[in-house]
Amino acid sequence: xxxxxxxxxxxxxxxxxxxxxxxxxxxxxxxxxxxxxxxxxxxxxxxxxxxxxxxxxxxxxxxxxxxxxxxxxxxxxxx
Numbered sequence: 001x002x003x004x005x006x007x008x009x010x011x012x013x014x015x016x017x018x019x020x021x022x023x024x025x026x027x028x029x030x031x032x033x034x035x036x037x038x039x040x041x042x043x044x045x046x047x048x049x050x051x052x053x054x055x056x057x058x059x060x061x062x063x064x065x066x067x068x069x070x071x072x073x074x075x076x077x078x079x
Contacts, residue, residue, distance in 0.1 A: 046071055 004012075044055050046064040053071075055062035060073050 044071060044073065 042054055042057075043052050044062065045052055046067060046069055048069040048071075049064060049067040051064055051066045053062065053064055055071075055073070061070055062073075063070055
């Protein structure tokens, strides 16, 4: 058995509790960033007015609700 003094137990409790809170916080942030990335992946940007729109799933062509321009699902290429 591990022998510890009585004064060491509150310190051990604080370290274990803060470690658990830190792990829960990191897991929540990781999950939130994954969900945000998934949401942005489903978004499309209008080529004319640069408005971000969530088009219907599976639609190759979609119309921007702001400027009514017809857009395609293709990702913009980097120049």
